[in-house]
Amino acid sequence: MKTGFVTIFGRPNAGKSTLMNALMGEKLAIVSPKVQTTRHRIRGIITTDDYQIILSDTPGIIDPKYKLQEKMMMAVKSAMEDSDVALLLVDANENLEEASQIFEALKLKVPSIVVINKTDQTSKEKLEEVYAFFGSKSYCKELIGISALKGAQLNELTQAILKYLPEGDPFFDGEEMTDLPTRFFVAEMIREKIFYLYKEEIPYHTTVLITEFKDKTTLTKIVADIVVQRETQKVILLGEGGKMIKQLGTQARKDIEAFLGRKVFLELFVKVRPKWRDNEFMLKEYGYY
Numbered sequence: 512m513k514t515g516f517v518t519i520f521g522r523p524n525a526g527k528s529t530l531m532n533a534l535m536g537e538k539l540a541i542v543s544p545k546v547q548t549t550r551h552r553i554r555g556i557i558t559t560d561d562y563q564i565i566l567s568d569t570p571g572i573i574d575p576k577y578k579l580q581e582k583m584m585m586a587v588k589s590a591m592e593d594s595d596v597a598l599l600l601v602d603a604n605e606n607l608e609e610a611s612q613i614f615e616a617l618k619l620k621v622p623s624i625v626v627i628n629k630t631d632q633t634s635k636e637k638l639e640e641v642y643a644f645f646g647s648k649s650y651c652k653e654l655i656g657i658s659a660l661k662g663a664q665l666n667e668l669t670q671a672i673l674k675y676l677p678e679g680d681p682f683f684d685g686e687e688m689t690d691l692p693t694r695f696f697v698a699e700m701i702r703e704k705i706f707y708l709y710k711e712e713i714p715y716h717t718t719v720l721i722t723e724f725k726d727k728t729t730l731t732k733i734v735a736d737i738v739v740q741r742e743t744q745k746v747i748l749l750g751e752g753g754k755m756i757k758q759l760g761t762q763a764r765k766d767i768e769a770f771l772g773r774k775v776f777l778e779l780f781v782k783v784r785p786k787w788r789d790n791e792f793m794l795k796e797y798g799y800y
């Protein structure tokens with residue numbers, strides 16, 4: 512059978528996480544309209560009788576201003592170097608020249624498929640222009656237009672990917688969906704709700720640590736620390752009389768219950784740890800490397 516590793520790469524908001532989820536048919540990667548929602552490298556495994564595709568979603572490409580972002584870039588690079596095929600994902604309506612410069616700068620050795628996303632909200636004329644632009648690039652082995660959101664042309668994309676995967680034995684058990692532990696996804700679901708509920712900088716100054724994860728007879732008990740850098744951020748997270756954190760807890764719990772398929776008791780604490788983004792030690796502790 513065909514087996515191999517595929518990395519989804521592209522600028523923030525190109526739709527990487529949406530594509531990953533669409534191909535998986537499951538919500539593994541958190542999606543939000545804000546950039547830099549995805550911090551970790553997330554792997555999803557698709558197994559059929561004919562192939563096994565191991566997909567990696569990657570954080571968006573950003574300036575390594577913070578240590579955290581440097582770690583993110585390293586995760587992206589290592590994902591690309593390990594893969595058999597790279598999907599260079601482009602939002603059809605983004606700045607094509609800028610996107611192309613980043614792809615070129617990567618100097619990829621692995622074959623690249625340029626995937627034009629969001630065809631559902633792009634005019635035919637614009638699409639022609641986008642195809643012509645990328646079609647002439649030397650790094651572009653294949654060119655395909657999709658809508659990750661509407662699930663359009665995903666079969667064609669899969670076929671294009673398979674062309675570049677080697678024959679081999681599967682790396683993972685057919686039942687496995689991902690190589691990351693359940694508690695990682697639980698933390699991500701809480702983080703996703705933070706992205707939706709809080710404004711501007713707050714989500715970027717926040718990380719989530721699962722401190723307890725226990726399956727009881729009728730439910731799963733989960734305790735999480737929401738780590739912020741400053742007392743003022745803690746106040747915002749809690750909201751007046753704890754209103755916001757309560758809302759966060761309710762929304763996250765619903766998602767986690769759907770994901771785990773059982774009842775959940777979720778307890779959230781907000782902790783202040785100054786400079787968690789820049790401190791190497793803390794980065795290690797929070798699993799960034």
Ligand code: GDP
Nearest residue numbers: 524525526527528529542543544629658659660
């Ligand atoms: P990422 O930052 O590259 O992982 O992008 P996300 O998957 O988080 O998506 C960013 C935004 O683009 C979200 O609001 C998605 O719903 C939206 N989006 C993703 N794919 C499509 C698509 O095919 N069509 C449209 N119209 N929107 C999309």
Ligand code: MG
Nearest residue numbers: 527528548549
């Ligand atoms: Mg993402």
Ligand code: K
Nearest residue numbers: 543545546548
């Ligand atoms: K995003």
